[in-house]
Amino acid sequence: MKNRVLILDFGSQYTKLIARRVRELKVYCEIFPFNEDFQKIRDFRPGAVILSGGPSSVYEKKSPKVDKEILQLGVPVLGICYGLQLIANLSNMKVEGAASREYGLSRLEIIEGSSSRLLRDIIQHSRVWMSHGDKITQFPEDFNVTGRTENSEIAVIESDKRRVYGVQFHPEVVHTEEGKKLLSNFLFDIAGLSPDWNMENFIKSAIDRIRREVGTEKVILGLSGGVDSTVLAMLLREAIGDQLIPVFVDTGLLRKNEFVDLMEKFTKQLHLNVVGIEAGPVFLEKLRHVRSPERKRKIIGATFIDTFSGVEDKVGKVNYFAQGTLYPDVIESVSVNGPAAKIKSHHNVGGLPEKMNWKLVEPFRELFKDEVREIGRELGLDPEFVGRHPFPGPGLAVRILGAVSAKKIRILQEADAIMVEELHRFNIYDDVWQAFTVLLPVKSVGVMGDLRTYENVAVVRIVESIDGMTADWYPAPNEFLKRVANRIVNEVKGINRVAYDITSKPPGTIEWE
Ligand code: XMP
Numbered sequence: 298m299k300n301r302v303l304i305l306d307f308g309s310q311y312t313k314l315i316a317r318r319v320r321e322l323k324v325y326c327e328i329f330p331f332n333e334d335f336q337k338i339r340d341f342r343p344g345a346v347i348l349s350g351g352p353s354s355v356y357e358k359k360s361p362k363v364d365k366e367i368l369q370l371g372v373p374v375l376g377i378c379y380g381l382q383l384i385a386n387l388s389n390m391k392v393e394g395a396a397s398r399e400y401g402l403s404r405l406e407i408i409e410g411s412s413s414r415l416l417r418d419i420i421q422h423s424r425v426w427m428s429h430g431d432k433i434t435q436f437p438e439d440f441n442v443t444g445r446t447e448n449s450e451i452a453v454i455e456s457d458k459r460r461v462y463g464v465q466f467h468p469e470v471v472h473t474e475e476g477k478k479l480l481s482n483f484l485f486d487i488a489g490l491s492p493d494w495n496m497e498n499f500i501k502s503a504i505d506r507i508r509r510e511v512g513t514e515k516v517i518l519g520l521s522g523g524v525d526s527t528v529l530a531m532l533l534r535e536a537i538g539d540q541l542i543p544v545f546v547d548t549g550l551l552r553k554n555e556f557v558d559l560m561e562k563f564t565k566q567l568h569l570n571v572v573g574i575e576a577g578p579v580f581l582e583k584l585r586h587v588r589s590p591e592r593k594r595k596i597i598g599a600t601f602i603d604t605f606s607g608v609e610d611k612v613g614k615v616n617y618f619a620q621g622t623l624y625p626d627v628i629e630s631v632s633v634n635g636p637a638a639k640i641k642s643h644h645n646v647g648g649l650p651e652k653m654n655w656k657l658v659e660p661f662r663e664l665f666k667d668e669v670r671e672i673g674r675e676l677g678l679d680p681e682f683v684g685r686h687p688f689p690g691p692g693l694a695v696r697i698l699g700a701v702s703a704k705k706i707r708i709l710q711e712a713d714a715i716m717v718e719e720l721h722r723f724n725i726y727d728d729v730w731q732a733f734t735v736l737l738p739v740k741s742v743g744v745m746g747d748l749r750t751y752e753n754v755a756v757v758r759i760v761e762s763i764d765g766m767t768a769d770w771y772p773a774p775n776e777f778l779k780r781v782a783n784r785i786v787n788e789v790k791g792i793n794r795v796a797y798d799i800t801s802k803p804p805g806t807i808e809w810e
Pocket of ligand 1: 594687688689690691731765766802805806807808809810
Protein backbone atom coordinates (compact mmCIF):
# COMPACT_ATOMS: atom_id res chain seq x y z
CA MET A 298 0.00 0.00 0.00
CA LYS A 299 1.35 3.38 -0.97
CA ASN A 300 0.63 6.85 0.27
CA ARG A 301 -1.74 7.71 -2.54
CA VAL A 302 -5.39 7.72 -3.46
CA LEU A 303 -7.20 6.05 -6.32
CA ILE A 304 -10.28 7.86 -7.60
CA LEU A 305 -12.59 5.73 -9.70
CA ASP A 306 -14.55 7.81 -12.19
CA PHE A 307 -18.18 6.95 -12.78
CA GLY A 308 -18.80 9.92 -15.05
CA SER A 309 -19.42 12.80 -12.66
CA GLN A 310 -18.68 16.32 -13.86
CA TYR A 311 -16.94 16.78 -10.49
CA THR A 312 -14.44 13.89 -10.64
CA LYS A 313 -11.49 16.12 -11.51
CA LEU A 314 -12.46 18.35 -8.61
CA ILE A 315 -12.12 15.41 -6.21
CA ALA A 316 -8.58 14.97 -7.49
CA ARG A 317 -7.84 18.66 -7.01
CA ARG A 318 -9.10 18.64 -3.45
CA VAL A 319 -7.05 15.57 -2.55
CA ARG A 320 -3.94 17.19 -4.05
CA GLU A 321 -4.67 20.39 -2.15
CA LEU A 322 -4.55 18.28 0.98
CA LYS A 323 -1.10 17.25 -0.24
CA VAL A 324 -1.86 13.65 -1.03
CA TYR A 325 -1.02 12.25 -4.45
CA CYS A 326 -3.96 10.78 -6.36
CA GLU A 327 -4.90 9.54 -9.80
CA ILE A 328 -8.20 9.11 -11.59
CA PHE A 329 -8.93 5.73 -13.23
CA PRO A 330 -12.02 5.03 -15.35
CA PHE A 331 -14.55 2.79 -13.59
CA ASN A 332 -13.89 -0.04 -16.06
CA GLU A 333 -10.11 -0.05 -15.61
CA ASP A 334 -8.52 -3.48 -15.64
CA PHE A 335 -8.68 -4.62 -12.03
CA GLN A 336 -5.08 -5.79 -11.96
CA LYS A 337 -4.03 -2.20 -12.69
CA ILE A 338 -6.06 -1.04 -9.71
CA ARG A 339 -4.32 -3.60 -7.48
CA ASP A 340 -0.91 -2.67 -8.89
CA PHE A 341 -1.51 0.99 -8.11
CA ARG A 342 -1.60 -0.07 -4.45
CA PRO A 343 -3.71 2.86 -3.22
CA GLY A 344 -3.84 3.78 0.44
CA ALA A 345 -7.47 4.81 0.04
CA VAL A 346 -10.12 4.68 -2.67
CA ILE A 347 -12.76 7.26 -3.60
CA LEU A 348 -15.70 6.31 -5.82
CA SER A 349 -16.94 9.36 -7.72
CA GLY A 350 -20.46 10.44 -8.45
CA GLY A 351 -22.08 9.83 -11.81
CA PRO A 352 -25.27 10.42 -13.77
CA SER A 353 -26.61 6.85 -13.65
CA SER A 354 -28.82 4.92 -11.23
CA VAL A 355 -27.29 1.75 -9.79
CA TYR A 356 -30.42 -0.29 -10.40
CA GLU A 357 -30.32 0.42 -14.13
CA LYS A 358 -29.03 -2.56 -16.06
CA LYS A 359 -26.36 -0.67 -17.97
CA SER A 360 -25.12 1.49 -15.11
CA PRO A 361 -21.34 1.52 -14.60
CA LYS A 362 -20.21 -1.01 -12.03
CA VAL A 363 -16.98 -2.11 -10.46
CA ASP A 364 -15.91 -5.46 -9.03
CA LYS A 365 -16.88 -6.10 -5.42
CA GLU A 366 -13.20 -6.58 -4.71
CA ILE A 367 -12.91 -2.77 -4.58
CA LEU A 368 -14.39 -2.97 -1.08
CA GLN A 369 -11.96 -5.71 -0.09
CA LEU A 370 -8.61 -4.17 -0.94
CA GLY A 371 -7.98 -3.67 2.76
CA VAL A 372 -8.01 0.13 2.48
CA PRO A 373 -10.80 2.58 3.31
CA VAL A 374 -13.28 3.42 0.57
CA LEU A 375 -15.32 6.61 0.36
CA GLY A 376 -18.31 6.70 -1.97
CA ILE A 377 -19.64 10.04 -3.13
CA CYS A 378 -23.24 10.29 -4.39
CA TYR A 379 -23.42 7.56 -7.10
CA GLY A 380 -20.34 6.10 -5.39
CA LEU A 381 -22.35 5.76 -2.19
CA GLN A 382 -25.20 4.05 -4.00
CA LEU A 383 -22.74 1.70 -5.62
CA ILE A 384 -21.34 0.79 -2.20
CA ALA A 385 -24.91 0.20 -1.10
CA ASN A 386 -25.51 -1.98 -4.14
CA LEU A 387 -22.30 -4.00 -3.61
CA SER A 388 -23.17 -4.44 0.09
CA ASN A 389 -26.73 -5.62 -0.57
CA MET A 390 -28.43 -2.48 0.68
CA LYS A 391 -31.58 -1.25 -0.93
CA VAL A 392 -31.46 1.74 -3.28
CA GLU A 393 -34.61 3.31 -4.68
CA GLY A 394 -35.50 6.26 -6.85
CA ALA A 395 -36.31 9.24 -4.62
CA ALA A 396 -39.70 10.90 -4.88
CA SER A 397 -38.02 14.02 -6.21
CA ARG A 398 -34.56 14.77 -7.44
CA GLU A 399 -32.54 16.78 -5.00
CA TYR A 400 -30.29 19.28 -6.68
CA GLY A 401 -28.49 22.27 -5.21
CA LEU A 402 -27.89 23.45 -1.69
CA SER A 403 -29.11 21.52 1.29
CA ARG A 404 -28.40 21.41 5.00
CA LEU A 405 -26.52 18.55 6.57
CA GLU A 406 -27.32 17.68 10.14
CA ILE A 407 -24.98 15.48 12.12
CA ILE A 408 -27.03 12.89 13.95
CA GLU A 409 -26.41 13.36 17.63
CA GLY A 410 -24.63 10.60 19.46
CA SER A 411 -23.60 8.91 16.20
CA SER A 412 -19.85 9.26 16.97
CA SER A 413 -18.92 9.88 13.34
CA ARG A 414 -15.28 9.73 12.28
CA LEU A 415 -15.98 11.18 8.86
CA LEU A 416 -17.79 14.20 10.32
CA ARG A 417 -15.45 14.78 13.23
CA ASP A 418 -14.97 18.48 14.11
CA ILE A 419 -17.57 19.51 11.55
CA ILE A 420 -20.26 21.94 12.62
CA GLN A 421 -23.62 20.46 13.59
CA HIS A 422 -25.50 22.06 10.69
CA SER A 423 -23.61 22.86 7.50
CA ARG A 424 -24.31 23.67 3.86
CA VAL A 425 -23.85 20.82 1.40
CA TRP A 426 -24.21 20.50 -2.37
CA MET A 427 -26.58 17.77 -3.51
CA SER A 428 -27.11 16.32 -6.94
CA HIS A 429 -28.92 12.99 -6.95
CA GLY A 430 -32.14 11.22 -7.67
CA ASP A 431 -31.79 7.98 -5.67
CA LYS A 432 -31.69 7.14 -2.02
CA ILE A 433 -30.73 4.25 0.22
CA THR A 434 -33.66 2.82 2.13
CA GLN A 435 -32.23 -0.23 3.92
CA PHE A 436 -28.72 -1.05 5.10
CA PRO A 437 -26.87 -3.71 7.09
CA GLU A 438 -26.46 -3.44 10.84
CA ASP A 439 -22.75 -2.76 10.91
CA PHE A 440 -23.29 0.55 9.12
CA ASN A 441 -24.00 3.71 11.10
CA VAL A 442 -26.05 6.56 9.72
CA THR A 443 -24.29 9.68 10.94
CA GLY A 444 -25.78 12.50 8.86
CA ARG A 445 -29.06 13.48 7.27
CA THR A 446 -30.49 16.28 5.21
CA GLU A 447 -34.05 17.48 4.76
CA ASN A 448 -34.72 15.07 1.90
CA SER A 449 -32.23 12.31 2.68
CA GLU A 450 -32.67 10.51 5.95
CA ILE A 451 -29.50 8.62 5.06
CA ALA A 452 -27.01 11.22 3.84
CA VAL A 453 -23.85 9.82 5.48
CA ILE A 454 -23.10 6.21 6.35
CA GLU A 455 -20.01 4.75 7.95
CA SER A 456 -18.72 1.32 8.84
CA ASP A 457 -15.42 1.33 10.69
CA LYS A 458 -15.53 -2.46 10.68
CA ARG A 459 -15.76 -2.67 6.89
CA ARG A 460 -13.72 0.53 6.41
CA VAL A 461 -16.41 1.75 4.05
CA TYR A 462 -17.89 5.25 4.08
CA GLY A 463 -20.33 7.12 1.93
CA VAL A 464 -21.88 10.55 1.49
CA GLN A 465 -24.90 11.49 -0.56
CA PHE A 466 -23.65 15.04 -1.21
CA HIS A 467 -20.52 16.34 -2.92
CA PRO A 468 -17.73 17.26 -0.47
CA GLU A 469 -15.45 18.23 -3.38
CA VAL A 470 -17.42 21.29 -4.51
CA VAL A 471 -16.82 24.63 -2.82
CA HIS A 472 -20.52 25.02 -2.00
CA THR A 473 -20.15 22.22 0.54
CA GLU A 474 -19.02 24.24 3.52
CA GLU A 475 -17.17 21.52 5.40
CA GLY A 476 -16.19 19.43 2.36
CA LYS A 477 -12.47 19.88 2.77
CA LYS A 478 -12.61 18.94 6.45
CA LEU A 479 -14.60 15.82 5.59
CA LEU A 480 -12.06 14.76 2.97
CA SER A 481 -9.22 15.46 5.35
CA ASN A 482 -10.90 13.32 8.03
CA PHE A 483 -11.15 10.52 5.49
CA LEU A 484 -7.57 10.76 4.22
CA PHE A 485 -5.73 11.37 7.46
CA ASP A 486 -7.80 10.08 10.39
CA ILE A 487 -9.48 7.16 8.70
CA ALA A 488 -6.98 6.09 6.04
CA GLY A 489 -3.91 7.22 7.99
CA LEU A 490 -2.27 8.79 4.93
CA SER A 491 0.32 11.53 5.28
CA PRO A 492 0.46 14.82 3.39
CA ASP A 493 3.76 14.37 1.57
CA TRP A 494 2.82 15.58 -1.92
CA ASN A 495 4.57 18.88 -2.45
CA MET A 496 6.26 20.56 -5.34
CA GLU A 497 9.72 20.50 -3.82
CA ASN A 498 9.60 16.69 -3.81
CA PHE A 499 8.04 16.69 -7.25
CA ILE A 500 10.87 18.80 -8.69
CA LYS A 501 13.52 16.46 -7.30
CA SER A 502 11.91 13.31 -8.64
CA ALA A 503 10.96 14.93 -11.97
CA ILE A 504 14.57 15.98 -12.54
CA ASP A 505 15.77 12.41 -11.87
CA ARG A 506 13.10 10.99 -14.15
CA ILE A 507 13.89 13.40 -17.00
CA ARG A 508 17.60 12.64 -16.75
CA ARG A 509 16.95 8.91 -16.82
CA GLU A 510 14.53 9.27 -19.72
CA VAL A 511 16.59 11.39 -22.10
CA GLY A 512 20.16 10.59 -21.03
CA THR A 513 22.55 12.80 -22.98
CA GLU A 514 20.15 13.50 -25.85
CA LYS A 515 18.88 16.89 -26.96
CA VAL A 516 15.29 17.94 -26.25
CA ILE A 517 13.28 20.51 -28.23
CA LEU A 518 10.78 22.48 -26.16
CA GLY A 519 8.03 24.56 -27.72
CA LEU A 520 7.62 27.77 -25.74
CA SER A 521 4.24 29.48 -26.00
CA GLY A 522 4.79 32.35 -23.61
CA GLY A 523 2.23 30.85 -21.24
CA VAL A 524 3.12 29.76 -17.74
CA ASP A 525 3.28 25.99 -18.36
CA SER A 526 5.93 25.94 -21.05
CA THR A 527 7.97 28.65 -19.33
CA VAL A 528 8.06 26.71 -16.05
CA LEU A 529 8.87 23.57 -18.01
CA ALA A 530 11.82 25.36 -19.60
CA MET A 531 13.15 26.21 -16.15
CA LEU A 532 12.72 22.64 -14.94
CA LEU A 533 14.34 21.12 -18.04
CA ARG A 534 17.26 23.50 -17.83
CA GLU A 535 17.76 22.38 -14.25
CA ALA A 536 17.63 18.75 -15.36
CA ILE A 537 19.57 18.69 -18.62
CA GLY A 538 21.24 22.10 -19.01
CA ASP A 539 22.44 22.77 -22.55
CA GLN A 540 20.77 19.70 -23.99
CA LEU A 541 17.58 21.78 -23.89
CA ILE A 542 16.67 23.64 -27.08
CA PRO A 543 13.79 26.01 -26.30
CA VAL A 544 12.06 27.22 -29.45
CA PHE A 545 9.66 30.14 -29.62
CA VAL A 546 7.70 30.42 -32.85
CA ASP A 547 6.13 33.63 -34.03
CA THR A 548 2.98 32.19 -35.56
CA GLY A 549 1.77 35.66 -36.38
CA LEU A 550 -1.14 34.72 -34.12
CA LEU A 551 0.34 36.10 -30.90
CA ARG A 552 -0.79 39.20 -29.03
CA LYS A 553 0.52 42.61 -30.05
CA ASN A 554 4.34 42.83 -29.71
CA GLU A 555 4.34 39.51 -27.85
CA PHE A 556 7.09 37.86 -29.89
CA VAL A 557 9.62 40.66 -29.50
CA ASP A 558 8.77 41.29 -25.84
CA LEU A 559 8.94 37.66 -24.86
CA MET A 560 12.13 36.91 -26.80
CA GLU A 561 13.76 39.67 -24.83
CA LYS A 562 12.41 38.38 -21.51
CA PHE A 563 13.36 34.77 -22.26
CA THR A 564 16.92 35.67 -23.12
CA LYS A 565 17.69 38.60 -20.82
CA GLN A 566 15.57 37.79 -17.77
CA LEU A 567 15.47 33.99 -17.75
CA HIS A 568 18.80 33.52 -19.57
CA LEU A 569 17.31 30.87 -21.80
CA ASN A 570 19.11 30.22 -25.02
CA VAL A 571 15.96 30.48 -27.12
CA VAL A 572 15.76 29.81 -30.84
CA GLY A 573 13.25 32.34 -32.19
CA ILE A 574 11.56 31.53 -35.48
CA GLU A 575 9.44 34.03 -37.38
CA ALA A 576 6.90 31.97 -39.26
CA GLY A 577 3.86 34.25 -39.35
CA PRO A 578 3.43 34.24 -43.16
CA VAL A 579 3.65 30.43 -43.31
CA PHE A 580 0.88 29.99 -40.72
CA LEU A 581 -1.26 32.62 -42.39
CA GLU A 582 -0.93 31.00 -45.80
CA LYS A 583 -1.90 27.58 -44.43
CA LEU A 584 -4.93 29.07 -42.68
CA ARG A 585 -6.22 30.94 -45.72
CA HIS A 586 -9.99 30.46 -46.15
CA VAL A 587 -10.14 27.91 -43.32
CA ARG A 588 -13.23 28.43 -41.19
CA SER A 589 -13.66 25.27 -39.11
CA PRO A 590 -12.22 25.58 -35.58
CA GLU A 591 -11.05 21.96 -35.54
CA ARG A 592 -9.31 22.28 -38.92
CA LYS A 593 -7.61 25.47 -37.75
CA ARG A 594 -6.26 23.60 -34.70
CA LYS A 595 -5.01 20.67 -36.78
CA ILE A 596 -3.36 22.90 -39.37
CA ILE A 597 -1.66 24.97 -36.70
CA GLY A 598 -0.48 21.81 -34.86
CA ALA A 599 1.00 20.37 -38.06
CA THR A 600 2.64 23.68 -39.00
CA PHE A 601 4.18 23.91 -35.53
CA ILE A 602 5.75 20.50 -36.01
CA ASP A 603 7.08 21.42 -39.47
CA THR A 604 8.57 24.56 -37.98
CA PHE A 605 10.15 22.71 -35.07
CA SER A 606 11.55 20.12 -37.47
CA GLY A 607 13.35 22.94 -39.24
CA VAL A 608 15.37 23.42 -36.06
CA GLU A 609 17.02 20.05 -36.65
CA ASP A 610 18.67 21.48 -39.76
CA LYS A 611 20.59 23.75 -37.44
CA VAL A 612 21.26 21.57 -34.40
CA GLY A 613 21.26 18.05 -35.85
CA LYS A 614 18.91 15.16 -35.23
CA VAL A 615 16.76 15.45 -32.15
CA ASN A 616 14.75 12.59 -30.65
CA TYR A 617 12.78 14.26 -27.88
CA PHE A 618 10.10 16.92 -27.86
CA ALA A 619 8.89 18.46 -24.58
CA GLN A 620 5.59 20.17 -23.90
CA GLY A 621 3.69 21.38 -20.88
CA THR A 622 0.65 19.10 -21.09
CA LEU A 623 -1.35 19.18 -17.85
CA TYR A 624 -3.52 16.62 -16.09
CA PRO A 625 -6.87 18.13 -17.11
CA ASP A 626 -5.75 17.77 -20.77
CA VAL A 627 -4.92 14.12 -20.29
CA ILE A 628 -7.87 12.77 -18.34
CA GLU A 629 -10.96 12.69 -20.45
CA SER A 630 -14.06 12.27 -18.33
CA VAL A 631 -15.34 8.75 -18.81
CA SER A 632 -18.57 8.45 -20.66
CA VAL A 633 -21.05 6.03 -19.20
CA ASN A 634 -23.29 6.23 -22.25
CA GLY A 635 -20.99 5.45 -25.16
CA PRO A 636 -17.95 7.41 -26.32
CA ALA A 637 -17.60 10.92 -24.91
CA ALA A 638 -18.41 13.71 -27.32
CA LYS A 639 -15.29 15.50 -28.46
CA ILE A 640 -15.60 19.15 -27.59
CA LYS A 641 -12.22 20.38 -28.73
CA SER A 642 -9.00 18.68 -29.73
CA HIS A 643 -6.81 18.09 -26.73
CA HIS A 644 -5.29 21.37 -25.92
CA ASN A 645 -1.60 20.76 -26.11
CA VAL A 646 -1.37 17.40 -27.74
CA GLY A 647 -4.48 17.75 -29.85
CA GLY A 648 -3.31 19.83 -32.71
CA LEU A 649 -0.20 17.68 -33.14
CA PRO A 650 -0.13 15.09 -35.91
CA GLU A 651 -0.71 11.49 -34.80
CA LYS A 652 2.63 10.35 -36.11
CA MET A 653 5.67 12.26 -34.98
CA ASN A 654 9.30 11.29 -35.13
CA TRP A 655 9.91 12.49 -31.61
CA LYS A 656 9.32 10.93 -28.25
CA LEU A 657 7.26 13.19 -26.02
CA VAL A 658 8.59 14.49 -22.72
CA GLU A 659 5.67 15.71 -20.61
CA PRO A 660 6.70 15.98 -16.96
CA PHE A 661 3.54 17.93 -16.01
CA ARG A 662 1.08 15.31 -17.26
CA GLU A 663 -0.08 14.61 -13.75
CA LEU A 664 -0.22 18.21 -12.50
CA PHE A 665 -2.83 20.94 -12.22
CA LYS A 666 -2.01 24.49 -13.26
CA ASP A 667 -1.74 25.84 -9.73
CA GLU A 668 0.83 23.11 -9.03
CA VAL A 669 2.83 24.20 -12.06
CA ARG A 670 2.70 27.79 -10.81
CA GLU A 671 4.05 26.58 -7.47
CA ILE A 672 6.95 24.86 -9.25
CA GLY A 673 7.62 28.14 -11.03
CA ARG A 674 7.83 29.91 -7.70
CA GLU A 675 10.05 27.16 -6.25
CA LEU A 676 12.40 27.56 -9.22
CA GLY A 677 12.56 31.31 -8.67
CA LEU A 678 10.53 32.35 -11.69
CA ASP A 679 9.54 36.00 -11.75
CA PRO A 680 5.96 36.56 -10.41
CA GLU A 681 5.10 38.25 -13.70
CA PHE A 682 5.68 34.95 -15.51
CA VAL A 683 4.05 32.82 -12.81
CA GLY A 684 0.89 34.94 -12.96
CA ARG A 685 0.56 35.07 -16.75
CA HIS A 686 -2.84 34.20 -18.08
CA PRO A 687 -3.10 31.01 -20.15
CA PHE A 688 -2.77 31.55 -23.88
CA PRO A 689 -3.92 28.83 -26.29
CA GLY A 690 -1.43 27.27 -28.70
CA PRO A 691 -3.54 28.24 -31.76
CA GLY A 692 -3.47 31.83 -30.46
CA LEU A 693 -5.64 34.49 -32.05
CA ALA A 694 -6.76 32.01 -34.73
CA VAL A 695 -9.37 30.66 -32.27
CA ARG A 696 -10.36 34.19 -31.28
CA ILE A 697 -10.99 35.37 -34.83
CA LEU A 698 -14.19 33.58 -35.71
CA GLY A 699 -14.27 32.27 -39.25
CA ALA A 700 -11.41 32.79 -41.69
CA VAL A 701 -8.22 34.46 -40.45
CA SER A 702 -6.52 37.28 -42.34
CA ALA A 703 -3.58 39.60 -41.67
CA LYS A 704 -5.98 42.53 -41.41
CA LYS A 705 -8.21 40.83 -38.86
CA ILE A 706 -5.19 39.80 -36.80
CA ARG A 707 -4.03 43.42 -36.71
CA ILE A 708 -7.47 44.66 -35.68
CA LEU A 709 -7.80 42.09 -32.91
CA GLN A 710 -4.27 42.71 -31.64
CA GLU A 711 -5.02 46.42 -31.28
CA ALA A 712 -8.32 45.86 -29.48
CA ASP A 713 -6.83 43.20 -27.23
CA ALA A 714 -3.84 45.38 -26.32
CA ILE A 715 -6.20 48.13 -25.16
CA MET A 716 -8.19 45.64 -23.09
CA VAL A 717 -5.08 44.22 -21.42
CA GLU A 718 -3.68 47.68 -20.75
CA GLU A 719 -6.91 48.66 -18.98
CA LEU A 720 -6.95 45.36 -17.11
CA HIS A 721 -3.65 46.35 -15.54
CA ARG A 722 -4.72 49.93 -14.98
CA PHE A 723 -7.81 48.76 -13.07
CA ASN A 724 -5.76 46.11 -11.20
CA ILE A 725 -7.94 43.30 -12.50
CA TYR A 726 -5.29 41.20 -14.27
CA ASP A 727 -4.15 39.21 -11.23
CA ASP A 728 -7.69 38.66 -9.94
CA VAL A 729 -8.97 36.73 -12.92
CA TRP A 730 -8.09 33.46 -14.65
CA GLN A 731 -8.05 34.81 -18.17
CA ALA A 732 -9.10 37.83 -20.20
CA PHE A 733 -9.07 38.41 -23.93
CA THR A 734 -10.87 39.90 -26.89
CA VAL A 735 -12.66 38.06 -29.70
CA LEU A 736 -13.35 39.36 -33.20
CA LEU A 737 -16.70 38.38 -34.68
CA PRO A 738 -17.34 38.08 -38.41
CA VAL A 739 -20.45 40.18 -37.88
CA LYS A 740 -20.94 43.78 -38.94
CA SER A 741 -23.25 46.29 -37.38
CA VAL A 742 -24.23 49.85 -38.06
CA GLY A 743 -22.88 52.72 -36.00
CA VAL A 744 -22.34 56.43 -36.19
CA MET A 745 -19.11 58.35 -35.66
CA GLY A 746 -19.07 62.10 -35.98
CA ASP A 747 -21.78 62.56 -38.56
CA LEU A 748 -20.85 59.50 -40.53
CA ARG A 749 -22.48 56.11 -40.70
CA THR A 750 -20.13 53.21 -39.91
CA TYR A 751 -20.59 49.56 -40.78
CA GLU A 752 -17.91 47.55 -39.06
CA ASN A 753 -17.14 44.45 -36.99
CA VAL A 754 -18.10 43.54 -33.45
CA ALA A 755 -15.50 42.73 -30.78
CA VAL A 756 -16.30 40.77 -27.66
CA VAL A 757 -14.48 41.10 -24.36
CA ARG A 758 -14.30 37.85 -22.37
CA ILE A 759 -13.06 37.78 -18.78
CA VAL A 760 -13.46 34.67 -16.65
CA GLU A 761 -12.76 33.53 -13.14
CA SER A 762 -11.76 29.92 -12.70
CA ILE A 763 -9.63 27.64 -10.55
CA ASP A 764 -8.31 25.44 -13.30
CA GLY A 765 -10.07 26.23 -16.57
CA MET A 766 -12.31 23.18 -16.29
CA THR A 767 -15.27 25.25 -15.17
CA ALA A 768 -15.44 29.05 -15.23
CA ASP A 769 -17.65 31.97 -14.31
CA TRP A 770 -17.83 35.21 -16.25
CA TYR A 771 -16.26 38.05 -14.34
CA PRO A 772 -18.57 40.86 -13.18
CA ALA A 773 -16.29 43.61 -14.45
CA PRO A 774 -16.74 47.11 -13.00
CA ASN A 775 -18.80 49.45 -15.16
CA GLU A 776 -16.04 52.01 -15.31
CA PHE A 777 -13.64 49.45 -16.74
CA LEU A 778 -16.14 48.27 -19.36
CA LYS A 779 -17.05 51.80 -20.31
CA ARG A 780 -13.43 52.76 -20.81
CA VAL A 781 -12.47 49.63 -22.74
CA ALA A 782 -15.46 49.92 -25.09
CA ASN A 783 -14.86 53.60 -25.59
CA ARG A 784 -11.19 53.22 -26.35
CA ILE A 785 -11.62 50.24 -28.68
CA VAL A 786 -14.32 51.91 -30.75
CA ASN A 787 -12.39 55.19 -30.92
CA GLU A 788 -8.91 53.84 -31.45
CA VAL A 789 -9.33 50.67 -33.48
CA LYS A 790 -10.37 51.14 -37.06
CA GLY A 791 -12.54 48.20 -38.06
CA ILE A 792 -14.49 47.82 -34.80
CA ASN A 793 -17.53 49.95 -34.04
CA ARG A 794 -19.21 47.88 -31.32
CA VAL A 795 -18.04 46.05 -28.21
CA ALA A 796 -19.98 43.35 -26.36
CA TYR A 797 -19.23 41.66 -23.04
CA ASP A 798 -19.50 37.88 -22.78
CA ILE A 799 -21.64 36.76 -19.84
CA THR A 800 -21.54 33.01 -20.47
CA SER A 801 -20.14 30.63 -17.90
CA LYS A 802 -18.43 27.30 -18.59
CA PRO A 803 -20.36 25.10 -18.87
CA PRO A 804 -22.38 25.65 -20.99
CA GLY A 805 -19.94 27.91 -22.87
CA THR A 806 -16.24 27.13 -23.25
CA ILE A 807 -13.63 29.74 -22.38
CA GLU A 808 -12.35 30.23 -25.92
CA TRP A 809 -14.96 30.93 -28.57
CA GLU A 810 -13.64 28.28 -30.94
P1 XMP B 1 -11.84 25.99 -23.26
O1 XMP B 1 -11.99 26.90 -24.43
O2 XMP B 1 -11.75 24.55 -23.65
O3 XMP B 1 -10.42 26.35 -22.63
O4 XMP B 1 -12.85 26.23 -22.18
C1 XMP B 1 -9.93 25.94 -21.38
C2 XMP B 1 -8.53 26.50 -21.25
O5 XMP B 1 -7.66 25.93 -22.24
C3 XMP B 1 -7.15 26.93 -23.10
N1 XMP B 1 -7.19 26.42 -24.48
C4 XMP B 1 -6.13 25.95 -25.16
N2 XMP B 1 -4.82 25.87 -24.84
N3 XMP B 1 -4.34 24.94 -26.97
C5 XMP B 1 -3.91 25.36 -25.75
O6 XMP B 1 -2.72 25.29 -25.47
C6 XMP B 1 -5.64 25.00 -27.38
O7 XMP B 1 -5.99 24.60 -28.48
C7 XMP B 1 -6.58 25.54 -26.42
N4 XMP B 1 -7.93 25.74 -26.45
C8 XMP B 1 -8.28 26.29 -25.25
C9 XMP B 1 -8.05 28.12 -22.92
O8 XMP B 1 -7.38 29.34 -23.23
C10 XMP B 1 -8.44 28.00 -21.46
O9 XMP B 1 -7.45 28.51 -20.62
